Amino acid sequence: MQQILNGLRIVEGSAFIAAPSGGMTLAQLGAEVIRFDQIGGGIDYQRWPVTKECKSLYWHSLNKGKRSIAVDFRKPKGREILTRLITAPGENAGLFVTNFPARGWLDDQKLREKRDDLISVNLTGDRHGASALDYTVNSQIGLPYLTGPLKSDEPINNPFPAWDVLAGQQIAIALLAAERYRRLTGQGQLIKLALTDVALATMGHLGFIAETEVNGEARQSTGNYIFGTFGHDFVCKDRYRVMVVGVSLNQWNAIVSVTNCQTQVLALERELDLDFKQEGDRFLARERLKALFQPWFEERSFKEVKVALDKAHVCWGPYQTVDELVHKDPECSEANPLFNRIKQPGVGSYLVPSQPIHFSNLDRVPPKPAPLLGQHTDQILSEVLDMDSSEIGRLHDDGVVAGPSNN
Amino acid sequence: MQQILNGLRIVEGSAFIAAPSGGMTLAQLGAEVIRFDQIGGGIDYQRWPVTKECKSLYWHSLNKGKRSIAVDFRKPKGREILTRLITAPGENAGLFVTNFPARGWLDDQKLREKRDDLISVNLTGDRHGASALDYTVNSQIGLPYLTGPLKSDEPINNPFPAWDVLAGQQIAIALLAAERYRRLTGQGQLIKLALTDVALATMGHLGFIAETEVNGEARQSTGNYIFGTFGHDFVCKDRYRVMVVGVSLNQWNAIVSVTNCQTQVLALERELDLDFKQEGDRFLARERLKALFQPWFEERSFKEVKVALDKAHVCWGPYQTVDELVHKDPECSEANPLFNRIKQPGVGSYLVPSQPIHFSNLDRVPPKPAPLLGQHTDQILSEVLDMDSSEIGRLHDDGVVAGPSNN
Numbered sequence: 166m167q168q169i170l171n172g173l174r175i176v177e178g179s180a181f182i183a184a185p186s187g188g189m190t191l192a193q194l195g196a197e198v199i200r201f202d203q204i205g206g207g208i209d210y211q212r213w214p215v216t217k218e219c220k221s222l223y224w225h226s227l228n229k230g231k232r233s234i235a236v237d238f239r240k241p242k243g244r245e246i247l248t249r250l251i252t253a254p255g256e257n258a259g260l261f262v263t264n265f266p267a268r269g270w271l272d273d274q275k276l277r278e279k280r281d282d283l284i285s286v287n288l289t290g291d292r293h294g295a296s297a298l299d300y301t302v303n304s305q306i307g308l309p310y311l312t313g314p315l316k317s318d319e320p321i322n323n324p325f326p327a328w329d330v331l332a333g334q335q336i337a338i339a340l341l342a343a344e345r346y347r348r349l350t351g352q353g354q355l356i357k358l359a360l361t362d363v364a365l366a367t368m369g370h371l372g373f374i375a376e377t378e379v380n381g382e383a384r385q386s387t388g389n390y391i392f393g394t395f396g397h398d399f400v401c402k403d404r405y406r407v408m409v410v411g412v413s414l415n416q417w418n419a420i421v422s423v424t425n426c427q428t429q430v431l432a433l434e435r436e437l438d439l440d441f442k443q444e445g446d447r448f449l450a451r452e453r454l455k456a457l458f459q460p461w462f463e464e465r466s467f468k469e470v471k472v473a474l475d476k477a478h479v480c481w482g483p484y485q486t487v488d489e490l491v492h493k494d495p496e497c498s499e500a501n502p503l504f505n506r507i508k509q510p511g512v513g514s515y516l517v518p519s520q521p522i523h524f525s526n527l528d529r530v531p532p533k534p535a536p537l538l539g540q541h542t543d544q545i546l547s548e549v550l551d552m553d554s555s556e557i558g559r560l561h562d563d564g565v566v567a568g569p570s571n572n
Numbered sequence: 573m574q575q576i577l578n579g580l581r582i583v584e585g586s587a588f589i590a591a592p593s594g595g596m597t598l599a600q601l602g603a604e605v606i607r608f609d610q611i612g613g614g615i616d617y618q619r620w621p622v623t624k625e626c627k628s629l630y631w632h633s634l635n636k637g638k639r640s641i642a643v644d645f646r647k648p649k650g651r652e653i654l655t656r657l658i659t660a661p662g663e664n665a666g667l668f669v670t671n672f673p674a675r676g677w678l679d680d681q682k683l684r685e686k687r688d689d690l691i692s693v694n695l696t697g698d699r700h701g702a703s704a705l706d707y708t709v710n711s712q713i714g715l716p717y718l719t720g721p722l723k724s725d726e727p728i729n730n731p732f733p734a735w736d737v738l739a740g741q742q743i744a745i746a747l748l749a750a751e752r753y754r755r756l757t758g759q760g761q762l763i764k765l766a767l768t769d770v771a772l773a774t775m776g777h778l779g780f781i782a783e784t785e786v787n788g789e790a791r792q793s794t795g796n797y798i799f800g801t802f803g804h805d806f807v808c809k810d811r812y813r814v815m816v817v818g819v820s821l822n823q824w825n826a827i828v829s830v831t832n833c834q835t836q837v838l839a840l841e842r843e844l845d846l847d848f849k850q851e852g853d854r855f856l857a858r859e860r861l862k863a864l865f866q867p868w869f870e871e872r873s874f875k876e877v878k879v880a881l882d883k884a885h886v887c888w889g890p891y892q893t894v895d896e897l898v899h900k901d902p903e904c905s906e907a908n909p910l911f912n913r914i915k916q917p918g919v920g921s922y923l924v925p926s927q928p929i930h931f932s933n934l935d936r937v938p939p940k941p942a943p944l945l946g947q948h949t950d951q952i953l954s955e956v957l958d959m960d961s962s963e964i965g966r967l968h969d970d971g972v973v974a975g976p977s978n979n
Binding site for chain 1: 711716741749772789823855891894897901911916920
C-alpha cells in the first residue's frame with residue numbers, strides 16, 4: 166500500500182461487502198479508517214469463508230488496514246461516543262461511510278447538527294431504501310440470462326459479487342470528490358448511493374440499454390463467445406483450456422497466423438462475403454472461425470500452445486481454477502509486488518494484496534492486517550475524543566466500550 | 573449528473589472499456605474531460621453494438637459528457653499539440669489518463685519535461701505491459717470454473733466485463749487521490765494500474781486467496797447457491813423465476829415464514845444438528861432447504877409470489893431478461909432520477925444513466941451525450957492552447973486536426 170491519502174480520517178459503520186470494501190480501499194491508500202463495531206462483532210463478523218477456528222477470512226480480508234473501536238451502541242452513551250467520533254473536528258476529518266439505516270441516532274440531520282460540513286455516504290439496497298443484495302440486483306438487470314451455454318434457458322448467477330465491489334469503489338470516488346469540493350467551498354454533502362442504481366447505471370454505460378432501445382433488440386446470450394468481436398475458449402490436447410481473443414487487428418492476425426489458417430480464413434471471408442478486418446464481421450462468423458482454429462489447439466498440449474501463442478503475440482489467458490491460481494501462478498505470489506505474505510493475528514499468514522494502483526512518488530509499504538475487534542478502542546477514545554484514562558476506564562466498566570480482550 | 577468536480581480538467585487518450593469508463597465517470601461528476609482521437613476515430617470507434625448506420629452504441633455510451641478533439645497524431649505537429657494539451661498549465665489541469673503504450677511521444681519522462689507535476693494514469697493489460705483483456709484476465713483468476721451448473725466442468729465466461737469496469741473506477745480513484753496529494757504537496761505522480769492486478773487484488777480482498785491458503789481448499793462451485801449463506805433461484809408456476817436470499821436473520825426468518833416451512837425447517841435443523849441462526853449452517857443445508865421451499869413457489873404465479881414476498885419483507889429479486897428490464901421495469905425508466913431520455917446526435921434518443929452517486933448539495937442535471945468526433949477541436953485549441961483562428965485554420969489545412977464535419 167501507499168500513503169497518498171495520509172492524514173485523511175474516515176469513520177465507517179458497515180457490514181457485508183460494498184461499504185467495507187470502500188473503506189478498505191481508502192485505508193490501503195493511506196487514509197485512517199476507523200471502523201466501529203458492536204462489542205462482539207456485527208452481522209458479518211463470522212461470515213464464510215471461515216477458518217477451523219471460525220475466524221472469518223471474508224471479514225478480515227475486507228477490513229485490512231482499518232482501526233477498530235468496539236462500542237455497545239444499543240446504549241445511549243455508546244451512541245453519543247460514536248456521534249462525537251463521526252463528527253469530530255478537523256479539515257481532514259468529518260467523513261463517514263455507512264450502509265446501516267440512516268435513521269435514529271444515525272439520522273443525517275442529527276449528525277449534521279454537530280458538524281454541518283460532514284461528508285456522509287449512505288449506501289442502501291435500492292433507492293427507496295429497501296434491502297437488495299448483489300444477487301438480487303444481478304437477477305434483476307438481466308445478466309444471468311446472458312451467462313452460460315448457448316442452448317440453455319436457465320439463468321446462471323455470478324459467483325463474483327461485482328455490484329458490491331463496484332459500489333465499494335464508487336463510495337471511495339464519492340468521498341474523494343466530496344472532500345475536494347469541501348476543501349474548495351467549505352460545504353459538506355450527504356451522499357446517497359443505491360446498489361440497484363450502481364448496476365442499472367453500469368448496464369447503461371456499457372450500451373446494453375441503448376442497444377435494446379435503439380436497435381429494438383436486447384443482447385442475446387453468446388455463450389463463451391465475446392460479443393461483437395472474436396474470442397472463445399479452446400481445449401488443448403491435455404484438456405487444459407485457453408481463452409483467445411482477437412479484438413485489435415494485430416491480435417486477430419496473430420490468431421490466424423499461429424493456427425496456420427490464413428487460406429481457410431480467406432476462403433471463409435469470401436464465402437460469407439465478410440471483411441474480417443472488421444471486428445463485427447469476425448463476430449458474425451464466430452462459430453465457423455472457432456471450428457477452423459480448434460484443431461490446432463486439439464493437436465497440442467497446453468505447454469506447446471502457451472509457447473506458440475506467446476511467441477505469436479496472441480492475446481490469450483489460461484483457464485485456471487482458484488487452486489491453480491494460488492498455487493501455480495507466479496502473478497499470484499510475492500513475485501508480484503501487489504502481494505505480501507503477512508500475518509493476520511488469530512488467522513495465520515497468507516498472501517495479501519494491496520491496491521493495484523501504484524503511485525510513482527510514494528514508497529510501497531506492505532498491506533496491513535485487519536484489526537482485532539476493539540484493538541484501537543482506547544487509542545481512539547484518547548487521541549480523537551481527548552478522553553483521559555479514568556473516563557475510558559469507566560466506559561469499559563459500564564460495558565459501553567470494549568478492547569480486544571473481550572472478543 | 574452533478575458538477576462536484578467542476579473545474580478539474582482531464583485529458584484522455586484511450587480505447588476499449590476501462591480507461592474510457594474512468595474518464596466518463598469523472599465527466600459525469602462534472603470534470604472537463606477532453607478525449608483525443610485520431611482523425612476518423614480510433615480502434616474502438618465502431619465497436620459493437622452498432623446501429624443500422626454503424627454508429628457504436630458502445631463508444632457513445634462510454635464517452636458521454638466528454639469533449640472531443642480529433643488530431644492526426646501520426647504527424648509530429650499533431651503530437652506536439654497533444655503534448656501541449658496534456659501538459660497545459662493550471663492547478664486544475666495536468667491530469668492525463670491513457671491505456672495507449674506510454675512510449676515514444678507519450679513517454680512519461682518526455683511529458684514530465686513539459687510539466688513536472690503531471691498526474692498521469694497508465695493502464696496496461698498485465699503489469700509487464702503485455703496485452704490482457706477482461707476475458708483473458710477472468711479465465712486466469714478462476715471464476716469461470718466457479719460459474720454455472722453444479723455438475724459441469726466447463727468454464728463459463730462472464731458476459732459482463734467486470735474487471736474493465738472496476739479498473740475504470742480505480743482510475744477515477746487514483747486521479748482524485750493524486751490530485752488531492754498534489755494540491756497539498758505540489759508533487760505529481762505517474763500512476764500505473766494493470767488489469768490483471770485489478771482482478772488479482774479483488775480475489776484477495778474477497779477472501780478467495782486466504783481461503784485457499786489458510787483452509788487448504790479453494791472455493792468450489794456452488795451453482796446458483798450463494799456461498800456461505802442461504803440463497804437460490806426459485807421457479808414459479810408460470811416459469812418466471814425469483815432470486816431469494818436470507819443473509820441476515822430477519823431475511824432468513826422471512827423466507828421460512830412466507831413459505832410456511834417453520835415446522836419442517838425446525839425438524840431439519842434437529843435432524844442435521846445445525847443451527848440455522850448461523851448463516852454457515854444454512855449454507856451447509858442449502859439443498860435440503862431449497863427442496864423445502866420450492867413447492868411454495870411452484871404453486872404460485874410470479875405475481876402472487878411477488879406480493880407475498882414483498883409483504884413478508886423477504887430480500888428477493890426477479891429474474892429478468894435485458895429486454896424485460898428495459899421495457900417493463902420502472903427502475904429502468906425516467907421514473908428513476910438516475911435516468912434521462914436524451915438525444916445522442918447521429919444515434920437517436922434513448923435512456924441514459926448518470927452516475928449512481930447523488931450529492932445532496934448540488935443540483936442534478938441530465939447526463940450529456942457523447943461528443944461528435946472532433947466536435948470541440950477548435951474550441952479546445954483556442955481556449956486551452958490559446959491559438960488564434962489563422963493558426964487553427966492552418967492546422968485544418970495541413971490535416972493535423974479535424975472538426976466534426978470530417979467524420
